[in-house]
Amino acid sequence: MQPVRKGRILIGKPGLDGHDRGAKVVARALSDAGFEVIYTGIRRTPEEIAAAAVQEDVDAVGISLLSGAHNVLFPAVLKALAAVGLGSVPVLGGGVIPDEDIPGLKALGIREIFTPGTPLSAVTEAFERAVTEYRQSEGR
């Protein structure tokens, strides 16, 4: 049977920078693709993002960063998610991230990294794949 709903995605923005245009564009694109997107706003701590992800029972988490603190904040979000029992929820990240940092972040468990210039369709497709796989593995 076709699921009634396509899935729920949390878009969070940790860190200190106050620009959330990119995050909002992605949120809108995912909504247009049929997802329910919970947007938490800017300057969230990893713990706030994790607590919201649990309450909202999301199928994927997207985190967006401009501030350059990705090597600290991305792992911190993964850790916070694991601490609340969401260690297996796919996490995708976006932001101004140098190529040489990407393999390290992926090795830590960030499923995909989107840098400026990634087409929106590639972003939504990556979320679709991540959500589908997660829901299957969870028996949803």
Next chain:
Amino acid sequence: MSASSENSPRSLSGDDADGSFIRRIAEGVAARSPRAIGRAITIVEEGGPQADQLLTILDEAAPASDALTLGITGTGGAGKSTLAGRLVSCFRSAGHRVGLIAVDPSSPISGGAVLGDRIRMMRHACDPDVVIRSMASRGRLGGLSAATASAARIMKAAGCHPVLIETVGVGQAEFDIVRLADLTMLVMAPGLGDDIQAMKAGLLELTDMLVVNKGDLAGADILMREMEPIAHDRGKPLLKVSAKDGSGVDDLVREVFSLFRGMAESGRLEARRQRSSDAEALDWALEMAREELSQLLENQPDELKNCSPKKRAEAALFLLKTLKATM
């Protein structure tokens, strides 16, 4: 599933041959586990047999609590979410554990939605005694009000008291939610043309209290003066607050509890809950009948298919009744 996986997140996954998964979820809800509460709300939102199972277990374990459900409605931008965040703070300082359901419209085209009410409530994000859930208005079986009612039921079973429900006051589905709450407030703000919109939408009649928000803005007093005769005629309390600086919010909370007590003592609360239960049952009945009827219509013989839609509907309904009578 082995006992050792009990604490892993996978133990709350959905593969469930013997119903033990749903029992575990129900136990987790009673134990106030955030993960279990989150899963439980998804399950009841999606409807289906697991939802029934879960609600039945919860009902058997403990009767639905007498907690107040408080509806907050009004035009987008009136400050409902900001006010809800304030109300949550008040209830928390009074020692309550609070639930909040924020409903936003989904796109009629994609079915998707951007749910942004949490932005105004993040100060409560790490408080274990504030349970927040965002909901899109479409995309479930049994209708929005049924899903919202079930989510509120989960929150109550998880010890939340009161449960707040925020919803934009447009559309039938939203009206139904307003009706589902024990007590509802209509939030207005200067500069939005709310007063007129609300009157058109009939929300003035449906809600129990009128709240002029953004009391810190110059236009608030003018809006108050406009609303005073309207509130007076209908015998409804009218309050001015500022969700931004918090002024008036304590008075609003006192008014809420005083109205609620009055309703409980006069028996109006019970009557209202009965009505909302009737409405929810009707919601379900219509949803269920819809499936059966659409099948009957699809399978109508060709000569009927050429008749007018109304005639076809009557024929399908007649067939449904006859089928039920012979069962």
